[in-house]
Amino acid sequence: MSASPAGKLTLVGVGPGDPELLTVAAVRAIEAAAAVAYPVARLEAEGMAARIASPWIRSEQRRLPLLFPMVAEAEPRQQAWHAAAEALVAELSQGQAVVLLCEGDSSLYASCSYVLLALAERVPAAALRVIPGITAVSAAAAAASSQGIPWPLALQQEPLWIRPTPETPLELAALLEQAAVAGAVLALLKLGHRWSWVQPLLAERGLLDHTLFAQRVGWPDQQLASAVLVSAAEQPYFSLLLIRQGWPAVLP
Structure with a gap:
């Protein structure tokens, strides 16, 4: 365990893609930093x-890229997290x-x-702040409503379940049944290649008309559509679904 360093680290959520969706707190933290680290x-x-944050990063600020490999194996990812923590401690x-x-x-x-957890092991007393960011789920619902597809994420007593897209049709079928029983709105992240089998499963259950498909939310090439209009072809990793299987009894 290291002694508490003199500097201050701020984890900044920058939102899903649109630089204008950064919070005031996020922009101020970036502007005040001597070094900007990013995965x-x-x-x-x-x-x-x-x-995403590039409009708010000045040329005189040092950039510190931290390698987070996109691999399935645990060991390379764990090594990367600890290496990133060590680099931040040095700063x-x-x-x-x-x-x-x-x-x-x-x-x-x-x-x-x-990285936050790895830092807590090394310097638990370090000066640290975490600034939340807008999620792709919230941004997708807001963008859809702005484009004439009213999509409140949750109303009244409705639960909202946010999950990574299951790996198999059987797992998704079970999750859909659980959400239906609970009256929950379901947000599925990291859709990607799974859409090729998710689409026919939702079609079989009559849910495509009740599902919003969103891709690269907040980026210039953002796509938003009712899932019934989206072919079953494989989609990019940064795609998500919002699935509503019912509505509350009391509505306007």
Whole structure:
């Protein structure tokens, strides 16, 4: 365990894609930082979080790309998280104000959360702040409503379940049944290639008309549509579904 460093680290959720969706707190934290850290899948890559926040990053600020490999194996990912934590501790030991950019929200399925846990092992008393960001789920619902597809995420006593898309049709079928019983709105993230079998499963259950498909929310090439209009072809990783299997009894 290291001594508490003199610097301060701020984890900043930068939202799903649109730079204008950063909060005032996020922009102020970025502006105040001497160094801006961000995850990359390859060291030569720009990184999506850095690209989102780029309008707010000044040329004189040091950039610190942190390698988070997109692999299924646990060991390379764990090594990367600990290496990122060590790099941040080194920055903080120099008394620097550092921000770590996180795509979406800084606590929801965020790679940066693993760095947060690794840092807690090393320097539990470090000066730390976490700034939340707008999730792709919230942004997708808002964008759909703005485009004439009214899509309140949850009303009255409705639960909202946010899940990664299950790996098999059997798992998804069970989740849909559970959500129907609970009256829950279901948000499925990381859809990607699974859409090729998710689409016919939803069609079989008559749910395509009640499902919103969203792709690359917040980016210039954002796509939003009723799932009934989307072919069963494989979709990019950053796609999601909002599935509503019913409505509350009391509505306007």
